[in-house]
Amino acid sequence: MHSPSSQILMRKGKRGAAVYIQAECSRTTDPQHLKELLSTLLNPQKPIEELETVDWIKWLIAGGKTPVEFASIVRRYDNGTTCGLVWTANFVAYRCRTCGISPCMSLCAECFQKGNHEGHDFNMFRSQAGGACDCGDTSVMKEAGFCERHGPHAHVGKPILPPELLAVSQAVMPLIILRLIQHLRSHSIPDILEEQLQSVQDADCFITMLHDYSGMGAAMRHVMTSALISPQLYAQLTEVPSGDSEYAQFMKEAQRMYEKSLESLPAYPALQDCLVHRTFLEELVFWTVKFEFPQKLVCLLLNMLPDPDYKEAFTRAFVLHYARISRLLVGSSDPDTLSNRVVHVSVQLFSNEELATKMAEELHLLHVMVVSLRDMMSKILVPSTLQDPKKNFHFVVDCSKHVMRDHCYWPLVSDLSNLLSHRPVALLFLSDDSLLEMWFSFLSMFQGMNVNQRELSTHVEFEPNTYYAAFSAELEAPASAMWALAIHLRDTGSIHLTKMLLKHCLAALEEWLEAINFKCPEQTDPYQVSFHIPLHRYLAAFTCQAVRAQGILLKDALPPSSLLQLIMMHPLRIQVSVCLK
Structure with missing residues (x-):
C-alpha cells in the first residue's frame, strides 16, 4: 500500500519529488517523507529487477538534477588518492618490480603509462584471476612510480564538497543496501546454487546502480562504505519488527532463511568459530561466499577498497569467512573459476603488510589458513605404500582425488605465500610452536606420496595421471611456502628461528621414519621410489x-649421524632412480 505522502510525491514526478526530498534532507537528518517514499519504492515484496524503481532511486539521489548531471558534479569533488580500478580475468596490466613493495602489485595501463617507469624492471601480463590497480597505494608500491593523478598529494587543490550535495544519498544508501540484503536472504532457500546465482542475476540492475555510484569517486564511495560498515545501521535496519504486518512477516521469513543459510556453511571443527554478522558488509561477504563469488558482487566489493576504513573492515569480513571458503573449494563443481575469484579478492587484501600483520595477530589468520589446508588434505589420505605396506602406518594424500587434480588447495597456498612474503608475518609464523607443528604435520601428508613401483615384466606405455598432480602440489604447497620463509632467514638475528624450524622439521622426519618402519639404511626397497620428500627438502x-x-x-646444524644415515637414504634412492632412467 502506498502511504498518502508517497502518493503525493510520486504524482510530482521524479524530478519534482527529488527537489522536495533534497530540500527535506538539507534541513533534517530524519526525513520522514523520504522514508515513506522509500518504503514504497523499496518494498521487499516487489521484484528487485524493476527498472522503474532503480530509475526513481537515481533521480531522488540526484536531488533535482538529472542522474548524469549529478554524477558529473560529484566526480569534480573526487579527492581519492588511489586508482583502485578493478579488472577481471584476461585484462592486460603491468607490474613494476622496481617500484613494487609487494610482489603482487599491479597497475592499469593508464597509470603505468602516466607514471615514470623508464629503465625499470617491469612486465606486461594478462591477468589470470583479476586484480586492481595499486597506483597511489604507498603500502604496495613506492611513490616514485605513481602517476600524476594518484598519491598522497593528489587531493591538493580539489574543491571542498558541499554537504548538501550528498545529503539524499546518505539517507538513501543504507536502505538500498538493506534491499539487496533482503533479496539475497529471501532467495537463499532452496539451497541450489543455480537458483541462487539466478537471484543475483535478477538483481543485476540494482547491483549495477551501486557500481555506478562507487565509480563517482571517493566522496560517494565514502557514503556507501559508511553504510556498509556501520554496526548501528545494520542492527537497526535488520531488526525483525513485531506485529503481523506484511513487512514484519517478510522480515521474519527472511531471517529464518538467513539463519538456515548460516548453518549450511560451517567451518572446520578444529576452528570452532561461530558466524555472527555485525555489519551489512559482513553479511554481504557471507552471501558472496555462499553463492561462490558471483563476479559482479566481487567487483562491487573490490571497487570500494580505496576507502581505507572499508579496506580493513572488508579484510576482517573476508578473514571471518576464510575457513568456509576452503570448504567451498572442495565441494565446488567449478573449482578453477572459484579459485580465481577467491584470489581476485585475497591478493588485494593480503598484499598490504600492515593489514596482513594485523589479521595474523588479531584474527589468527595464519592458524586459520594452516588448519584449513591440513583439514582439506586430511579428507583424501590413504595408507602409504613405501617400504613394507604391512608395517607402514603413515598416511599420504591420494593424488588421484579431485582436490589434487583440480588444485583446490591453490588459493590457500597462494594466500599463505603472499602473507609470508611480509617479514612481520613470516616472523610470527616462525616463532609460533603450534603453527610450525601444524605446518609440518601438513607437509607430512605429502611425504612419500605417489610411490613409483619399478615394472620388471612389462613396458609402461604412459605415466599415470597422478604424476602431474603430485609434482604440481609439492611445488605449489610445500615449496612455495619454503622459499617465502627462507628469504627472511638471512641474518644472525633470526638464527633462533631457523633452529626452531629445523627442530620441528627433524621431529617430523623422525616421526615419519618411525611411521614407515624405516630403522636401518639397508631396508630400502630397490624397486620403489617416491620423488616427493618435502620434509627432506625443508631440512636441506x-x-x-x-x-x-x-x-x-x-x-651444529646436522642431526646425529645415525639419524642422518636414515634421512639420506630416500634422497639417494631418488638419485639412483633418475640414473636408471
Missing part, C-alpha cells in the same frame, strides 16, 4: 641457509 634448504647465511657451524 634451511640447513644450507643456516650455514651459508647465518654462520651456524655445519656440525
Whole structure:
C-alpha cells in the first residue's frame, strides 16, 4: 500500500519529488517523507529487477538534477588518492618490480603509462584471476612510480564538497543496501546454487546502480562504505519488527532463511568459530561466499577498497569467512573459476603488510589458513605404500582425488605465500610452536606420496595421471611456502628461528621414519621410489641457509649421524632412480 505522502510525491514526478526530498534532507537528518517514499519504492515484496524503481532511486539521489548531471558534479569533488580500478580475468596490466613493495602489485595501463617507469624492471601480463590497480597505494608500491593523478598529494587543490550535495544519498544508501540484503536472504532457500546465482542475476540492475555510484569517486564511495560498515545501521535496519504486518512477516521469513543459510556453511571443527554478522558488509561477504563469488558482487566489493576504513573492515569480513571458503573449494563443481575469484579478492587484501600483520595477530589468520589446508588434505589420505605396506602406518594424500587434480588447495597456498612474503608475518609464523607443528604435520601428508613401483615384466606405455598432480602440489604447497620463509632467514638475528624450524622439521622426519618402519639404511626397497620428500627438502634448504647465511657451524646444524644415515637414504634412492632412467 502506498502511504498518502508517497502518493503525493510520486504524482510530482521524479524530478519534482527529488527537489522536495533534497530540500527535506538539507534541513533534517530524519526525513520522514523520504522514508515513506522509500518504503514504497523499496518494498521487499516487489521484484528487485524493476527498472522503474532503480530509475526513481537515481533521480531522488540526484536531488533535482538529472542522474548524469549529478554524477558529473560529484566526480569534480573526487579527492581519492588511489586508482583502485578493478579488472577481471584476461585484462592486460603491468607490474613494476622496481617500484613494487609487494610482489603482487599491479597497475592499469593508464597509470603505468602516466607514471615514470623508464629503465625499470617491469612486465606486461594478462591477468589470470583479476586484480586492481595499486597506483597511489604507498603500502604496495613506492611513490616514485605513481602517476600524476594518484598519491598522497593528489587531493591538493580539489574543491571542498558541499554537504548538501550528498545529503539524499546518505539517507538513501543504507536502505538500498538493506534491499539487496533482503533479496539475497529471501532467495537463499532452496539451497541450489543455480537458483541462487539466478537471484543475483535478477538483481543485476540494482547491483549495477551501486557500481555506478562507487565509480563517482571517493566522496560517494565514502557514503556507501559508511553504510556498509556501520554496526548501528545494520542492527537497526535488520531488526525483525513485531506485529503481523506484511513487512514484519517478510522480515521474519527472511531471517529464518538467513539463519538456515548460516548453518549450511560451517567451518572446520578444529576452528570452532561461530558466524555472527555485525555489519551489512559482513553479511554481504557471507552471501558472496555462499553463492561462490558471483563476479559482479566481487567487483562491487573490490571497487570500494580505496576507502581505507572499508579496506580493513572488508579484510576482517573476508578473514571471518576464510575457513568456509576452503570448504567451498572442495565441494565446488567449478573449482578453477572459484579459485580465481577467491584470489581476485585475497591478493588485494593480503598484499598490504600492515593489514596482513594485523589479521595474523588479531584474527589468527595464519592458524586459520594452516588448519584449513591440513583439514582439506586430511579428507583424501590413504595408507602409504613405501617400504613394507604391512608395517607402514603413515598416511599420504591420494593424488588421484579431485582436490589434487583440480588444485583446490591453490588459493590457500597462494594466500599463505603472499602473507609470508611480509617479514612481520613470516616472523610470527616462525616463532609460533603450534603453527610450525601444524605446518609440518601438513607437509607430512605429502611425504612419500605417489610411490613409483619399478615394472620388471612389462613396458609402461604412459605415466599415470597422478604424476602431474603430485609434482604440481609439492611445488605449489610445500615449496612455495619454503622459499617465502627462507628469504627472511638471512641474518644472525633470526638464527633462533631457523633452529626452531629445523627442530620441528627433524621431529617430523623422525616421526615419519618411525611411521614407515624405516630403522636401518639397508631396508630400502630397490624397486620403489617416491620423488616427493618435502620434509627432506625443508631440512636441506634451511640447513644450507643456516650455514651459508647465518654462520651456524655445519656440525651444529646436522642431526646425529645415525639419524642422518636414515634421512639420506630416500634422497639417494631418488638419485639412483633418475640414473636408471
